[in-house]
Amino acid sequence: MSLHLKAGSVTFENVTKKYGAVTAIDDVSFSIAPGHLVTLLGPSGCGKTTTLRMIAGLEHASSGRILIGGKDVTNLPATDRDVSMVFQSYALFPHMTVGENVAYGLTVGGLKKAEAAERAEEGLALVGLAGYASRLPSELSGGQQQRVAVARALVLEPEVLLLDEPLSNLDAKLRRKVREEIRDLQQKLGLTAVYVTHDQEEALAVSDRIIVMNRSIIAQEGTPRELYEAPSSAFIADFIGDANLITGEVISANHEKAKVRIDSIEYELPSRGLRIGSAQIAVRPDSILLEPAQGSSGPGSSVSGSSESGSAGAKDQIGIRGNVTHSTYLGNQMHYSVDSPLGELFVVDYRIDNAIKAGSDISITFATKGMALIAP
């Protein structure tokens, strides 16, 4: 492939975007390294799409600076920016053939028709659609249209490729395949790519780094692993994979480890800068271990404490008493809703053979692997 990409960086410096009285982006700063795929992740209305559109130049910042490849583009219109975008709806021009669509950016840029068509054909080959140039977009499947949109953006050899929820119109199975293709292509070509999605699984799967946005600001930025294992807030913990938020108490802490007491059980967790006192702990649903209760005392009364932490499913450990209110069978896993003194807990259990019936009393323990202290 003869693409000569010049992957550029993207930098936001204190960018704010206001629509009248509404602030869509509030004083946001971040920086994306060349050749990285960075995902903007967040619930709808968090400002992630506005951020993407500001990189494209489709929206202009109310204040702050935007740099692409080190150049200030804050006031530059979309037409003059060296970025291209793949739209959620693909936005293929329905009155042009696939080839004309892919060649569009090249011809309006002044390239001769024959040369543009040749480059378009190369672009189509890159996404596995060689020989489709004379079709109309309406004659292609959704996945193929999506790849045409990618090819159309790539042939311009942009400094940055922008993808706005590119998979949302595909069915679940195709989604996984296409996202792998996009990731492969991005790594092969060394592209800088900014990817918007509201699907955390998709974000974890494709990204070098993830920027999680919430309510017009950046909630947390990091690698997928950092976000999952060390969420900085309850919002992140809940948004990146489900989490149960429970309250515990830090009883001792140094800069590395902290001893945390939940109910009457003690666990040792990375301290993450927390001091002694009350603390919130995020617990992944599959890190809550349920065992049929042995004693007959009522829920909530723990019989004895144990300082031994992380003993996953240890038979000898006596946990917190609880009661299963709902028990749902999902083929390869069980979902439980559990009533406990810590509040209502959502539990995922892959041991479907020993399913617990709704109404059963159980004892609850936690696996420290899926627990994280959250900064207050």
Place this chain on the structure above:
Amino acid sequence: MRTSFFPWLAAGWIGFAILPWYALEDGFWAFEWLIDGYPFDSDYAPALIQIFQDKEWLLPLLFPLLFPLWIFNKVKSDPKYASTLIISGGFGLAYLLGQGFTIGIGGWEYSTLEAAFGPLETRQFGMGYGALFTAGSFLILLTTGLAAAGNLRGDVFVTSAIGIVVALVATFVFLPVGKILVSAFVNDAGLYALSTFTDNFFTKKIWGLDCLSTSVSCGVGLNSFFLAILTATSTTLLGLGFALVATRTDFRWKKSLRVLTILPIITPPFVIGLALILLLGRSGTITQFVADLLNIEAGRWLYGLPGIWLAQTLSFTPIAFLVLIGVVEGVSPSMEEASQTLGASRWHTFKQVSLPLMRPGIANAFLIGFIESMADFGNPMVLGGNYDVLSTEIFFAIVGAQNDQSMAAVLAIILLMFTLSAFFTQRVWLGNKSYTTVAGKADSGIHAGMNPLLRWTCLCVTIPWAFFTIVIYGTVLFGGFVVNWGRDNSFSLQHYGEGFGIGWNEGSLVWEGAAWDSFWTTITISAIAAPLTAALGLLTAYLLVRQKFGGKNIFEFGTMLSFAIPGTVIGVSYILAFNVPPFELTGTAAILVLCFMFRNMPVGVRGGIAAMSQLDKSLDEASLTLGANSFTTMRKVILPLLRPAIVAALVYSFVRAITSVSAVIFLVSADHNMATSYIIGLVENGEYGIAIAYSSVLIVVMLTAILLVQKVIGERKLRKADRLAPQSDKTTPSTKSATMEKQA
């Protein structure tokens, strides 16, 4: 945008230094000036030479033409680039207009200025090519500067488009209407006086209530209002009846009812009145027949309120039908089904569910009927008798012996008040009150039927009315073929011969008929106006749908306003505004074209908005991010996808220009007479034969135009299918192998 402003600055220099600055007496397209004393004759001289003759007030215009030169090598992001252009363009435009309005044919226009600067010995005429070029150049410099300053995402095309539309609407809608307001205060001596307005406004002639107690007629204002209420009521009820029949019954010919909706588009407004005279006038067919049968004397009841009401109801019922059929269909069937499953009867469902949901639509139809009736000129003109209404009184105030401009202005203001209140009501009150329940989701339910009583009422009213309408149009088509309708009903081609005779003279074609002249003028002017109207309308629609900018609501309101301004008001206001410098246009073909453009622009805007709302916005954005500018995007992406809307706008503005009469009748001149005003003249002379022959020719021409275009649109679809077919044949094998590979 990568293009620089220099071509525009050059255009400004061409206008200033080369082209004749002032309007030429011979007309815009006459080029005698090239050989007749140019460039030093003061009638033809460009501004640069005028300065050194006696028009030294043009000198300051050199500043905005020279000032931008110093940013020759500056880049666009330099703040000085933007500010220089804004200052040059803004100052140039303001000064150009300022001097145009303050110095006219009689020197200073305002006595205070004369006192300050002393009397002027020279005077100036309306702006010509030169001024037009230079003004355009200043406007673009200004908008380029505004774009460079970061407005509207720095898009020069969009800022310029907004600038152009605003300038045009301001000049050709707001300036004339403003001029009317001012004229209402000018007395016979040409001085401003509040009493002129109050005397004319609070006169018995307009508001008199004498008709309640005596046989004297009421004031024209009340007459118009009363007539409008009657017409709006009858058209709304009939329209609703037709809409219910078309959607809620199994009436056999209900599909052909929809043909009705095309009728008002192709019917010149006075034709219905004309046909009514032939049928129900004193010597009309039906009148005579009834008079013979019952042995009573034929009456003149048609001339006056009953006749106008009948004609307007016939003319505007199809419009109400068009509005209401959408409303009636818009009521979600599942709501009616829900009501019925809850145990309500058909009548109860209709009364409690369907009707309340239709109410805003019904109110809308009523207001449209009200506005149409108020603005109608043709029918009252033909059938008025002693029943005077505002639209015709305005005409007689200007054209008649009285030539009372301030009276015409006051009448126009009153008419405008009525229509604008209806327009405001429609937008403010109904704007956010639409209950139409059309969602993107397919609603598979079936509309509830009507209960028998309602069903029969609808059928019994609408079928005779539809039959009556057919008879009327039959009269129009056949009336031209008889010698003297009602008296001598033998077949004759005499009227067509008189109007449209063609002869041979020394081997060349001679258009002998009396009507050819106005016919060709009409076709030519309508054909020039149509593309301009469509372009302006669609450009405005593009700005409204696709761009966000401050003051967009006011912008939208301004562009839709001319819809609510009755044609007679436009006509009067154009006369008042464009008879004097700086815009001297009366008597030209240009004023007719401009009048059509701004009167029919809302149609193009609405069509464009509807079509463009259905185009995904990300198509434009995709094009922009691929490096195309807004103009290229519009040309290569939006326009090709809007082709049906463009064609519709073209046809509609062409047809409306042909049928228009109310504004045109003020603006025609001996050189540029239009068909409609020519026909009105025939009617006034009692020459019904030619008038009706001419009308039916117009109807046939318009019908042909519409059908032709529909055929073209239809063929376009076919061609697309043709284009697909061989390709899919070619590609099928490869698709198959591709899928097979996938499976393997």
